[in-house]
Amino acid sequence: MTGAVATVPDRTAGPGPAPLSRSRRLAGPALFVAVGxxxxxxAPAVLSPFRLDLLGKYLCYAIVAxxxxxxxxxxGMLTLGQGVFFGLGGYAMGMHLKLRExxxxxxxxxxxxxxxxxLPALWRPFANPVFAxxxxxxxxxxxxxxxxxLVFRQRVRGAYFAVLSQALAxxxxxxxxxxxxxxxxxxxxxxxxxxYGLDLYQPGDKRFLYLVVVAVLGTMFLLAWQLSRSRFGxxxxxxxxGEDRVRFLGxxxxxxxxxxxxxxxxxxxxxxxxxxxxVGLLSPAxxxxxxxxxxxIGVAIGGRFSLAGAVGGALLVNYAKTIxxxxxxxxxxxxxxxxxxxxxIWAPRGLAGLAADARAAVRHRRRPPSRSVAAPIxxxxxxxxGSAPPGSADPVDPARPVDDARPADQIEPTGVxxxxxxxxxEPA
Amino acid sequence: MTELLQVRGLNVVFSGFRAVTDLDFxxxxxxxxxxxxxNGAGKTTLIDVxxxxxxxxxxxxxxxxEELLGRREHQIVRLGIGRTFQTSVVFEQLTxxxxxxxxxxxxxxxxTLLRRRRGIADQVAEAMEITGLAELAERPAGVLxxxxxxxxxxxxxxxxxxSLLLLDEPVAGMSRxxxxxxxxLLRLVAKEHTVIVVEHDMDFLRRFASTVTxxxxxxxxxxxxxxxxxxxxRVQEVYLGRTRxxxxxxxKEAS
Numbered sequence: 207m208t209g210a211v212a213t214v215p216d217r218t219a220g221p222g223p224a225p226l227s228r229s230r231r232l233a234g235p236a237l238f239v240a241v242g243x244x245x246x247x248x249a250p251a252v253l254s255p256f257r258l259d260l261l262g263k264y265l266c267y268a269i270v271a272x273x274x275x276x277x278x279x280x281x282g283m284l285t286l287g288q289g290v291f292f293g294l295g296g297y298a299m300g301m302h303l304k305l306r307e308x309x310x311x312x313x314x315x316x317x318x319x320x321x322x323x324x325l326p327a328l329w330r331p332f333a334n335p336v337f338a339x340x341x342x343x344x345x346x347x348x349x350x351x352x353x354x355x356l357v358f359r360q361r362v363r364g365a366y367f368a369v370l371s372q373a374l375a376x377x378x379x380x381x382x383x384x385x386x387x388x389x390x391x392x393x394x395x396x397x398x399x400x401x402y403g404l405d406l407y408q409p410g411d412k413r414f415l416y417l418v419v420v421a422v423l424g425t426m427f428l429l430a431w432q433l434s435r436s437r438f439g440x441x442x443x444x445x446x447x448g449e450d451r452v453r454f455l456g457x458x459x460x461x462x463x464x465x466x467x468x469x470x471x472x473x474x475x476x477x478x479x480x481x482x483x484x485v486g487l488l489s490p491a492x493x494x495x496x497x498x499x500x501x502x503i504g505v506a507i508g509g510r511f512s513l514a515g516a517v518g519g520a521l522l523v524n525y526a527k528t529i530x531x532x533x534x535x536x537x538x539x540x541x542x543x544x545x546x547x548x549x550x551i552w553a554p555r556g557l558a559g560l561a562a563d564a565r566a567a568v569r570h571r572r573r574p575p576s577r578s579v580a581a582p583i584x585x586x587x588x589x590x591x592g593s594a595p596p597g598s599a600d601p602v603d604p605a606r607p608v609d610d611a612r613p614a615d616q617i618e619p620t621g622v623x624x625x626x627x628x629x630x631x632e633p634a
Numbered sequence: 635m636t637e638l639l640q641v642r643g644l645n646v647v648f649s650g651f652r653a654v655t656d657l658d659f660x661x662x663x664x665x666x667x668x669x670x671x672x673n674g675a676g677k678t679t680l681i682d683v684x685x686x687x688x689x690x691x692x693x694x695x696x697x698x699x700e701e702l703l704g705r706r707e708h709q710i711v712r713l714g715i716g717r718t719f720q721t722s723v724v725f726e727q728l729t730x731x732x733x734x735x736x737x738x739x740x741x742x743x744x745x746t747l748l749r750r751r752r753g754i755a756d757q758v759a760e761a762m763e764i765t766g767l768a769e770l771a772e773r774p775a776g777v778l779x780x781x782x783x784x785x786x787x788x789x790x791x792x793x794x795x796x797s798l799l800l801l802d803e804p805v806a807g808m809s810r811x812x813x814x815x816x817x818x819l820l821r822l823v824a825k826e827h828t829v830i831v832v833e834h835d836m837d838f839l840r841r842f843a844s845t846v847t848x849x850x851x852x853x854x855x856x857x858x859x860x861x862x863x864x865x866x867x868r869v870q871e872v873y874l875g876r877t878r879x880x881x882x883x884x885x886k887e888a889s
Binding site: 432433435436437438440441443444447448450451453454455456457458 | 685706707708711712716717719723724725726727728732735736737739740741746747748749750751790794
């Protein structure tokens with residue numbers, strides 16, 4: 207045979223996941239279970255009903271953050287309008303709850319105040335609890351699919367997509383505020399008493415609702431995690447790093463991106479629907495440009511390349527917001543901005559990236575690098591290449607579901623310039 | 635031999651510049667065809683048209699009886715045409731194995747994409763074996779050397795199981811050793827596939843080419859074996875620049 211041929215090592219031992227220590231393999235699931243126990247068992251016992259409500263609110267934002275982590279961290283879609291999907295889910299739920307406790311004539315309170323005399327046709331189907339639940343997911347997903355196919359097929363991406371998604375959030379708010387009689391205008395929907403049989407003024411029932419939120423967050427996290435480590439997740443990372451190259455793998459990148467975008471929209475919708483009973487109101491201020499950006503900032507600070515980082519960031523930033531806003535609302539804005547700038551400059555992978563670096567450094571110290579690869583190729587021995595961040599050479603690792611993807615902004619996305627160069631080469 | 639690829643009357647104009655003019659080009663099944671020509675000859679443009687990256691002004695490109703013009707890039711890949719790029723583009727965040735696996739998956743039903751990869755598909759193992767990348771399977775593609783990246787690209791192509799491979803300057807920037815290995819790889823690949831190679835390197839051409847097509851300024855200049863092409867005075871003129879003729883004219887003018 208020829209020099210280019212090397213033997214494939216034993217397939218059972220060779221290219222499968224490299225042997226990992228048991229403790230490292232179980233670290234991720236252990237963290238998941240520990241946080242889950244903390245939220246389910248400890249938090250309700252320790253926190254006052256008021257604080258537990260706040261935590262429930264943060265957890266709703268964390269559900270959105272999981273979706274953003276998928277769309278932005280994995281798929282590279284900087285979505286500045288996630289509030290739209292949050293709002294679609296929230297209003298679908300809010301409309302149903304308002305109809306449930308509507309006063310005489312079957313009209314929600316704000317319609318009576320605005321002088322609306324009969325229930326608008328748009329509202330009628332939301333009286334059905336199953337329809338409302340379905341709409342919580344279907345509305346945001348449908349909007350995301352239509353927008354995604356339209357925009358991604360036209361190869362709109364990067365900053366253009368970000369601006370477009372933000373404009374969508376702005377337009378949505380204007381629409382909501384303008385239709386006072388239909389949507390409650392600036393005030394939004396308020397005064398919720400019941401949620402599918404739960405009395406929202408009873409601490410016990412509220413605690414149950416909180417547990418529902420925790421369970422949904424856990425489910426969404428596992429869903430996103432499974433998606434990330436599946437072939438689809440790898441395809442998504444490939445689209446992020448070289449969209450034009452992916453076409454030559456036989457895939458339409460627009461479809462891949464649209465699926466991820468729709469999943470993130472669905473998660474935001476579910477989060478919005480839980481936010482309504484948890485917080486007791488939903489207004490355009492909860493889903494406008496500022497709210498959408500705050501969701502994103504939480505993910506950026508926590509670490510967009512890590513689902514756990516996205517969740518942690520959302521919880522941390524919203525907790526900090528509450529703490530600092532209790533003293534002075536103005537200071538919080540500056541502090542949030544400063545945190546965002548600092549993270550973007552010094553830690554673009556966020557807190558999760560810092561944690562991953564720290565873990566890798568500890569591991570590195572414990573075990574000096576001795577893994578050199580006997581490559582069958584003479585030049586450019588990869589073992590001599592020290593530029594790869596420690597740990598990135600590891601295979602997909604269930605214990606570290608998230609930090610194996612290095613940020614796109616540290617390594618130039620390779621596909622776009624290369625193909626562009628191809629296009630321009632001959633005629634030049 | 636059956637004609638696998640037929641290009642007829644192809645014209646490509648980029649805002650006034652004629653990149654390809656009235657080109658007819660045919661490749662039979664099982665062939666290893668080299669495409670050469672000086673810079674601006676239209677080699678890469680031709681590859682771009684075949685793979686759907688560039689829309690021609692007029693003409694037709696048929697592959698196994700199917701018209702390719704008007705199809706999108708990924709649809710053409712699904713018909714069985716794969717290509718590599720001059721600047722190798724691999725997914726640096728993914729391992730070598732994952733890169734190959736991703737290239738091999740587009741024929742799978744969408745549902746199976748939602749599962750994790752378990753084990754190694756046959757075509758992926760074959761691609762690793764033929765390119766010699768098996769040892770590097772778990773390495774992120776970002777740490778590969780230039781030559782290894784090109785081999786990975788070729789491996790990804792093989793994993794797609796295409797019937798026609800288009801390689802755009804596969805040995806550009808490679809060391810002498812790497813060129814030799816790439817040539818051997820090419821010979822192996824050409825045994826089972828139809829291959830079109832765009833190449834500048836004349837030494838590589840002499841060693842590994844059988845049939846050569848020469849393009850010049852967007853037109854077909856000549857076609858034949860390496861010896862025939864090298865003996866063709868038009869090819870010599872094109873490759874040497876017009877120095878001999880020009881100098882002859884200069885001499886004439888001076889006298």
